[in-house]
Amino acid sequence: MIPHQPHLVLASESPRRQALMKLLQIDFEVIASQAVETAKSNESPTKLVKRLAKTKAQIVQNKRQTSWVIGADTIVVCNSEILGKPRSMTEAAAMLTKLSGQSHEVLTGICIQYLQNCDLTYVRTTVSFSTLTKKEIEDYLITGESLDKAGAYGIQGYGSRFITDIKGCYFNVMGLPVSHLYKRLKSTGFLTNY
C-alpha cells in the first residue's frame, strides 16, 4: 500500500467507484452521502456535476470532520440533454435510442474536501455509440445492466459491444477518473511520497 497519513472517505455507495478507488492502493472508508441528485433549472452540466460532487463530499465531511472526503457525480449529456439513471426499462430503452449512432459526453465532477479546503474539478470523456437495432436494444435491456447507470449502459459490461470509440478517460465513463483523481491527490498533498 502507498504510505499516507490522513483518513480517506469515499462518499459514494457505487460498487464501481469503490472498485476503481482500490486501483489507487490507498486505504479508504465508504460512507454514502444520500444527496438529492436533481439538476436546477438552467444549470449547465459542468456546474451540476461539480455542485453534486461538492454536496456529496460536504455531507459526509460533516460526519468525519478530520477526514479527507472524495465526492463524485457522473452524468451523460447527449445533444444537450442530461441523461441520469433511468427509472424504468421504458426510459432505459428511450435513452439507448437517443445514444444510438451518436457521440455523447460523460462528465464526472470530483470534489476532494479536506479541513476548510475544497478541490473541485471535472473530467469529460466523449463516447461514440454504434447504430443499434431494436433487437439489440431489447437484448441489452434483458442483461439488466441499464437501471443503475447514467445513460442506461455499462461501458465495462455487455454495453462494450456498442462503444466504437472514446476520447479521454475510460474510467471516467465508469464513474471515477482514476488518473485524474490520483493527480489531484498528489497536488492537494494527500499523497506526498511521489
Place this chain on the structure above:
Amino acid sequence: MIPHQPHLVLASESPRRQALMKLLQIDFEVIASQAVETAKSNESPTKLVKRLAKTKAQIVQNKRQTSWVIGADTIVVCNSEILGKPRSMTEAAAMLTKLSGQSHEVLTGICIQYLQNCDLTYVRTTVSFSTLTKKEIEDYLITGESLDKAGAYGIQGYGSRFITDIKGCYFNVMGLPVSHLYKRLKSTGFLTNY
C-alpha cells in the same frame, strides 16, 4: 445467449481476451495456438499484428476445420519502436521509462478464419501516459502486472493511474477490440440475428 450456428474458437490463452469474448454472449472454445511471436525485419507494426493474428487463427483452424476461429495479436508502438511483453523486470522498467510522458499506439490484429475465408483487420488506439517518477515505476513493478503484457502495463489494473487519455477502443488496449469484433462477426455472417 445470442442464437448462432457454427462452432467458434478463440485461438488465445490470454485470460483477458477470454473475459472480453464473454461480453459478446457467444459460446466459444479456447485453443491456444503456440505461434512464434517475432517480427520480421522491416515488417511494419500493422503488417506484424495482422500476420500474427492470421497465423494464430490458421494454426488452430488446422485442428478444427469446420469451426470459425478468431486469432488476435496486440503490440505497443512507442516512437516507432515495437514493445512486446517484457522478459524481465529490468526490461519492464525500461519500457515504462519509454512510455512515461508520451503517447503511444496499441495495435491489435484480428483474424476471423472460416472455411476458406479470412477476415483480416486491425484496430489502433492511442494511449497517453503521465510522466512517471522512478518511485512510481518501482512501486508499479512490485504489483506484478507488467510481465505478461505488451508494453509492461495493464490499463485495467494498477496501471490505470498513469493513463491520462485514450483515443479509440479501450478494450483494444486490453487485447481484444470488443465492438470491432462484434461488427466483424455480423459482417462475416457469423451473427445473423441483428
